[in-house]
Structure formats: structure tokens, C-alpha cells
Amino acid sequence: MIYGHSLKSNLVAIVVPDELATASWADSKGIKGSYEELCARDDLKDEIMKQVNEKGRAGGLKSFEFAKKIHLSHEPFTVENDLTTPTFKLKRHNIVKYYKEEIDTIYEGLD
Numbered sequence: 001m002i003y004g005h006s007l008k009s010n011l012v013a014i015v016v017p018d019e020l021a022t023a024s025w026a027d028s029k030g031i032k033g034s035y036e037e038l039c040a041r042d043d044l045k046d047e048i049m050k051q052v053n054e055k056g057r058a059g060g061l062k063s064f065e066f067a068k069k070i071h072l073s074h075e076p077f078t079v080e081n082d083l084t085t086p087t088f089k090l091k092r093h094n095i096v097k098y099y100k101e102e103i104d105t106i107y108e109g110l111d
Helices: 019-029 035-039 042-058 092-098 101-111
Strands: 001-006 011-015 066-072
Touching: 001 066, 001 092, 011 101, 019 042, 035 101, 042 066, 066 101, 092 101
Parallel strands: 011 066
Antiparallel strands: 001 011
């Protein structure tokens, strides 16, 4: 989910990587660890940012439309944790509340 604070000039994102793709990436790099441990790795974050930016450039996004930093979460957005509706639409307000600490930390690193 992309988030932009109204008083900040950058966008940030909360990303839940695909578990199988993450495991495949780790195997290709010879890295061992649980899905949660892999999501905490900076090199995985860098790889995902690279892929997201490539897709954004291919889609014609302008530079201000790119997230400047991301947080990788191992917990999927689900109905059970009240981050999506029963029709799988994101509850953006709930996600921002749930990840407030992570979002604040990301923005502190950008200032």
C-alpha cells in the first residue's frame, strides 16, 4: 500500500512480499531464514524497491509518484486483522493506524 502524509513531500509504502517468491529469492542467494526474518533483511527490501521502480518506470510514473522508502511486512492484509474488507478492498485508514510506528520511522529516515 502506498501512503503519502499530507505534510510530507514523499510517498512511502507498506509491502507484503509473496512468501514463495521471497523463499525463491533467498534460495538463489544462499540465504536461510524464516519468512519473517527474510522480510527484515535490507537486501530483500532493496531488491523489491528495484523491482517496484522498474515497473513504475515501465508504467510511465513520474518521479513524485514513486515511494521513496518501503517497509516489508510478513503479515498479510486480511479480513481477520481488519486490514481488508470481506471483498478484499484495503482499509487504508486501518492500515495506516496499524503500521503507524513503521510509517513514522520511515518518514524520520527521509527528513
